[in-house]
Amino acid sequence: MAEAHARTFCTEKEDSKMQKMMIHYNDVPIYPIVLSENFDALGEALDGLMIKDRKVCIVTDSHVADFYLEQVEHIVKEHCAAASHFIFPAGEESKTLTTVENLYEFLIQNKFERKDMLVALGGGVVGDLTGFTAATYLRGIRFIQIPTSLLAQVDSSIGGKTGVDFRAYKNMVGAFHQPKLVYSCAETLKTLTSQQYISGLGEIIKHGLIKDAAYYEWLKAHKEAILARDTQTVIDMIAVSCHIKKEVVENDPEEAGERALLNFGHTLGHAVEKLMNFTMLHGECVAVGMHAAAWLSMEKGMLTEAAYKDITDTIASFGLPVSVKGLEPEQIVAVSKSDKKMDKGRVKFILLDPEGHAVIDRSIRDEQLLAAASVIVRNGEQS
Numbered sequence: 449m450a451e452a453h454a455r456t457f458c459t460e461k462e463d464s465k466m467q468k469m470m471i472h473y474n475d476v477p478i479y480p481i482v483l484s485e486n487f488d489a490l491g492e493a494l495d496g497l498m499i500k501d502r503k504v505c506i507v508t509d510s511h512v513a514d515f516y517l518e519q520v521e522h523i524v525k526e527h528c529a530a531a532s533h534f535i536f537p538a539g540e541e542s543k544t545l546t547t548v549e550n551l552y553e554f555l556i557q558n559k560f561e562r563k564d565m566l567v568a569l570g571g572g573v574v575g576d577l578t579g580f581t582a583a584t585y586l587r588g589i590r591f592i593q594i595p596t597s598l599l600a601q602v603d604s605s606i607g608g609k610t611g612v613d614f615r616a617y618k619n620m621v622g623a624f625h626q627p628k629l630v631y632s633c634a635e636t637l638k639t640l641t642s643q644q645y646i647s648g649l650g651e652i653i654k655h656g657l658i659k660d661a662a663y664y665e666w667l668k669a670h671k672e673a674i675l676a677r678d679t680q681t682v683i684d685m686i687a688v689s690c691h692i693k694k695e696v697v698e699n700d701p702e703e704a705g706e707r708a709l710l711n712f713g714h715t716l717g718h719a720v721e722k723l724m725n726f727t728m729l730h731g732e733c734v735a736v737g738m739h740a741a742a743w744l745s746m747e748k749g750m751l752t753e754a755a756y757k758d759i760t761d762t763i764a765s766f767g768l769p770v771s772v773k774g775l776e777p778e779q780i781v782a783v784s785k786s787d788k789k790m791d792k793g794r795v796k797f798i799l800l801d802p803e804g805h806a807v808i809d810r811s812i813r814d815e816q817l818l819a820a821a822s823v824i825v826r827n828g829e830q831s
């Protein structure tokens with residue numbers, strides 16, 4: 449709890465429109481996370497990367513390019529020998545080995561070498577795909593993350609998970625490859641659709657539920673300002689979420705144990721995402737999955753009924769779904785069992801024991817999983 453207060457205390461500081469933290473592995477500083485209101489400090493952050501004599505390729509998608517490519521490319525150009533860009537069509541359907549191959553081709557044509565660098569400018573798809581290309585091109589080149597979605601700023605840009613989807617399997621092919629810098633600009637959140645912004649809040653609520661009950665309470669207390677995207681509140685919120693993610697990945701960089709806690713809501717959430725054919729956003733599916741996981745936690749006596757109800761009410765009050773229509777519970781279970789989060793054939797389920805403290809549970813039986821899946825389908829007509 450002392451830890452939780454330390455984290456939330458940092459949200460009370462005045463003039464914290466710029467926050468920095470360093471990711472360490474084995475006490476060695478690996479890369480900074482810079483969180484700023486705008487792109488003004490990007491040049492200074494790039495200076496630390498020694499790219500003056502190197503080529504840089506900015507990888508982005510057709511949507512983000514329209515908003516931020518020109519501005520970012522202008523800054524990058526001033527800090528390296530030559531800047532170019534590679535744009536692919538926006539959307540999960542682009543997160544494939546084919547897009548990676550096209551990017552390899554572009555890098556080869558433009559004679560990119562081992563010491564050159566990629567910049568991932570965009571949301572989770574851009575970050576994961578660029579990171580995977582960086583991990584594998586010439587056996588690994590440097591890359592940095594400039595996440596432009598809320599979800600990418602608090603989750604996918606941190607911790608070095610990279611990858612693409614393979615056929616029907618989400619994130620099935622990938623590598624751990626750490627970025628050299630994560631630079632998050634809060635201004636980019638203003639151009640997100642309401643649905644995209646709220647989807648990011650799914651992962652943020654998750655952070656509170658798995659690691660920090662005080663943060664979860666803070667989120668509820670600041671709901672109006674968060675939904676209104678008040679700059680200072682948003683920066684404070686992202687900073688706390690980044691701290692939580694930082695602590696988890698520092699303790700367990702390659703998901704040997706504790707990092708799996710970040711998968712709270714993801715076991716059934718990923719199955720819903722796939723079955724809905726990606727028509728629902730990731731954070732929305734995680735929200736539905738969190739509902740199922742909270743219900744299972746209550747069934748196992750780890751959460752009170754009041755806490756379970758508070759969690760579903762909170763998720764819904766931020767505009768996130770708690771259930772889905774048109775799916776069969778059996779389908780959800782079958783798909784969740786083909787997910788990569790399986791361990792020796794058993795589902796590695798993340799439960800709350802209680803809110804603010806997540807645990808890994810390998811004892812969930814098929815009928816319990818089916819009952820949890822029924823909870824999120826049964827209420828489909830209500831939300």
Ligand code: GLY
Nearest residue numbers: 603607609707710
């Ligand atoms: N998004 C979950 C993780 O980074 O481990």
